[in-house]
Amino acid sequence: MSVPTVSPIPKARTGLLRRMYKHRWAYILLIPVIVFFIIFHYVPMYGIVLAFKKYMIRLGIIGSPWIGLENFERLFGSAIFLRTIRNTVLISLYRIVFGFPMPILFALMLNEINHPRFKKTVQTISYLPHFISWVILGGILTEILSPTRGALNYLLQLLGFEPIHFMADAKYYRTILVVSGIWKEMGWSSIIYLAAIAGIPTEQYEAAAIDGASRLKCMWYITLPSILGVVSIQLIMSIGGILNGGFDQVFNTYNSLLYETGDIIDTYAYRVGLEGQMDYSLSTAISLFKNIIGFVLVIGTNWAAKKLSNGEGGIW
Numbered sequence: 001m002s003v004p005t006v007s008p009i010p011k012a013r014t015g016l017l018r019r020m021y022k023h024r025w026a027y028i029l030l031i032p033v034i035v036f037f038i039i040f041h042y043v044p045m046y047g048i049v050l051a052f053k054k055y056m057i058r059l060g061i062i063g064s065p066w067i068g069l070e071n072f073e074r075l076f077g078s079a080i081f082l083r084t085i086r087n088t089v090l091i092s093l094y095r096i097v098f099g100f101p102m103p104i105l106f107a108l109m110l111n112e113i114n115h116p117r118f119k120k121t122v123q124t125i126s127y128l129p130h131f132i133s134w135v136i137l138g139g140i141l142t143e144i145l146s147p148t149r150g151a152l153n154y155l156l157q158l159l160g161f162e163p164i165h166f167m168a169d170a171k172y173y174r175t176i177l178v179v180s181g182i183w184k185e186m187g188w189s190s191i192i193y194l195a196a197i198a199g200i201p202t203e204q205y206e207a208a209a210i211d212g213a214s215r216l217k218c219m220w221y222i223t224l225p226s227i228l229g230v231v232s233i234q235l236i237m238s239i240g241g242i243l244n245g246g247f248d249q250v251f252n253t254y255n256s257l258l259y260e261t262g263d264i265i266d267t268y269a270y271r272v273g274l275e276g277q278m279d280y281s282l283s284t285a286i287s288l289f290k291n292i293i294g295f296v297l298v299i300g301t302n303w304a305a306k307k308l309s310n311g312e313g314g315i316w
Contacts, residue, residue: 053281085243093242095238104190108224110123126187127191130187147165170258170259174262204222239301245265251267269287
């Protein structure tokens with residue numbers, strides 16, 4: 001009688017199991033996080049089917065009839081949706097062009113400050129706006145830009161100009177979004193670049209100083225090249241989120257007079273799904289379209305970053 005042979009477990013698998021057992025308490029601590037993501041991020045993904053159905057509350061998600069791509073046909077045939085795409089892309093591009101470099105420049109300038117107390121004071125002041133919600137900042141912006149009592153219009157009148165109703169003129173709105181966004185997030189976003197700069201070996205700066213390099217040249221030839229990896233990752237994420245126009249900021253600052261230049265995909269989906277029409281299927285189709293485009297942009301930007309950096313850049 002022949003004895004059956006048991007195939008040995010591959011070494012790689014046994015090594016992984018050993019490491020998992022060795023760090024078993026760390027994995028156990030991850031269980032609540034995994035459960036959280038499953039319940040609140042993956043289970044709700046079933047609602048994506050609403051984009052392909054005519055949702056009826058009395059029938060529910062499962063019982064509602066399938067209509068194929070009809071919601072997407074309605075979506076792409078809507079002039080309002082095309083306007084929101086244009087606004088979203090333009091606002092995001094302005095933020096990347098004007099807003100993305102600002103935390104990098106701010107981090108470089110902070111790194112050059114030698115006085116510790118002054119440096120900490122500047123950092124603290126620059127971080128504070130991040131912790132103020134757009135609900136509050138929306139009211140602050142409205143007051144600052146008010147044509148009757150706003151500080152900006154008061155200065156304009158002192159200079160001999162007529163007051164401008166900034167929050168009722170669509171041509172100023174994108175500028176307001178970009179500038180206020182930079183002011184709110186520049187300090188907080190600089191933290192990751194400051195952390196990357198802190199990891200640069202001081203020996204490089206000492207060697208450069210011995211060779212006679214100025215502080216500007218040290219910044220250009222040592223600091224910037226050393227943080228390019230972090231910059232590329234942040235840029236990939238920014239481009240991947242180009243269809244995220246900043247719902248909180250826009251929702252708390254815009255009005256019907258600013259729809260022409262300020263209405264974005266997220267605010268349009270909100271109005272379609274939760275105001276007036278209550279069309280949950282069309283709102284889901286809008287969000288699904290936005291997320292698919294964002295996924296494609298992340299993949300494409302990561303591929304381009306790796307190609308341009310000979311495989312050294314990118315997220316993966």
